[in-house]
Amino acid sequence: MRLGVAFDPHAPGAGGHARRLEDLGVDSVWVPEVWGYDALTGLAHSAAVTERLGLGTFVVQLGSRSPALLATSALSLQHLSGGRFRLGIGVSGPQVMEGWHGVRFRRPVQTTRETIEIVRMVSRGERLDHPGEVYPLPLPDSEGSALVPLVHPEPVPVYVAAMGPANLRLTGEVADGWLGNAFVPEAADVMLDPIREGAASVGRRLADLDLVAPVAVQFADDPAAAEAAVVEHARGYAFTIGAMGTRGRNFYNDAFARLGFAAEVAEVERLWRAGDREAARATVPIELGRLTNLVGTDAEIADRLERHASVGITTVLAKLAGPGDEQLRTVERLLPLLPA
Numbered sequence: 001m002r003l004g005v006a007f008d009p010h011a012p013g014a015g016g017h018a019r020r021l022e023d024l025g026v027d028s029v030w031v032p033e034v035w036g037y038d039a040l041t042g043l044a045h046s047a048a049v050t051e052r053l054g055l056g057t058f059v060v061q062l063g064s065r066s067p068a069l070l071a072t073s074a075l076s077l078q079h080l081s082g083g084r085f086r087l088g089i090g091v092s093g094p095q096v097m098e099g100w101h102g103v104r105f106r107r108p109v110q111t112t113r114e115t116i117e118i119v120r121m122v123s124r125g126e127r128l129d130h131p132g133e134v135y136p137l138p139l140p141d142s143e144g145s146a147l148v149p150l151v152h153p154e155p156v157p158v159y160v161a162a163m164g165p166a167n168l169r170l171t172g173e174v175a176d177g178w179l180g181n182a183f184v185p186e187a188a189d190v191m192l193d194p195i196r197e198g199a200a201s202v203g204r205r206l207a208d209l210d211l212v213a214p215v216a217v218q219f220a221d222d223p224a225a226a227e228a229a230v231v232e233h234a235r236g237y238a239f240t241i242g243a244m245g246t247r248g249r250n251f252y253n254d255a256f257a258r259l260g261f262a263a264e265v266a267e268v269e270r271l272w273r274a275g276d277r278e279a280a281r282a283t284v285p286i287e288l289g290r291l292t293n294l295v296g297t298d299a300e301i302a303d304r305l306e307r308h309a310s311v312g313i314t315t316v317l318a319k320l321a322g323p324g325d326e327q328l329r330t331v332e333r334l335l336p337l338l339p340a
Contacts (some may be wrong), residue, residue: 001309001338004212004317005331006058009042016051017324024331028054030317031089033061035100038241040073040188047081057083058179058214058317059161063103067115067135071122073151074156078123083154089115090161093251095244097200109166110134116158116174125153137287159212163255165194172198177210182237182255184291185304188311190258206312214317216293217330218302226296234289235281241265242272242280261285282297294318294334302337309339 005021007029008014018029029046033039039057047055055077060070068089077085091097091108098105106156114132121128129146130137162168171178172195180191196206209298216233220226240252256265264285271280294301294316308316318334320327 001313002315002340003306003331003338004028004030004054004056004315005327006214006317006319007031007046009046011324012039013324014042015045017327018046018050018053020324021331022050022053024328025335026331027315028086030054030056030058032058034095037116040077043077043085047077047084051082053084054086055084056086056159057088059088059159061092061096061101062089062111063097064089064101064106064117064263067118068122068128068137070115071119071156072151074119074254075123075149075151075154078154078156079152081239085225086157086159086177087119088159088161088177090179091167093244094249099324107134109170112160112162113170113174114168116160117154119158121327122149122151123153123156125149125151144200157210159210161224163191163251168194169198169201171195172200172204172209173202174198175209177212177315179212180313181214182252182259182288182292183213183215183308183313184259185307185311185313186260186291191255192312210315211313212315212317214319216294216295217301217320217334218293219298219330219333220295221297224299228288230293231286232289233293233295234284234286237284237288238268238272238277241268241284242277256288261288276280289322298333298337301334305337306339317324 001028005026009031031039031042039060043055074087091112094105097103111134114135116131127146127148128137138146157176159179160171160175162177178195183191199206218229220229242253244250253265268280268283269317271283294304320330
């Protein structure tokens, strides 16, 4: 099992922090993209100050860039980093795409498929003649022509942040890795069975993908402190449940429902939309905070890591709290616990 770290390249001293993570033996850092800083620029800076550290986006939002532009940006980072870049993509949702980017949210699974196809065509240096449904290139009845990319071909690993069954099957079929938010090893088949089905449909295995599970990591030797941390992590899902989507259209909530929390999540969403944010936070099932994160003593966290490894997770992506020095201490304590 490898260790990745969720990374903020805009934090004070981020370059030095990245180098220290590399020296400790962290496999990769992953940079988010929200409604603020983009992911690719910060990763370029991290690439310039490190030598071995893997560099991933978690995630760039599909539709915010044309697939060809995304491909050329990915190839630029891959070339300049010496082959260390990993392109993590996701469809986001109507709240972000239509409210922030001004792009209609439509056909997310087909958008994902065609984006990957175009990224792969460009990275292979092929003429970009793509008869797609979402991204037909060149555009029909236009003066455009199919161009050959002016690049030196090199592969770009593509990771998909998927939660719905159709997108999970697509991930198994075409992606190099999966970015699995809200993963629960005790209910692994909810997420992994569709990936396994997609992989099998093209003669691949689940083991052919890098399966990445993001988890908050918090060591707590005192049981009361550990329980308080679990509660706080659970309450943090209230925003995800209540705000990260539109009414009746939230991929996280659908996933939580498949995990057995449908009624509870529906109530959290109702309270959030009614404006009672504190009640919404208090209503999130505590088990969501416990099962989707690593909180507790060394032995308890080691046990959770073994559970993740036993179902096929190959990379744990640690979300670390506190200033840089505190994060480094957590990494030092966590690395020896990873299953071999």
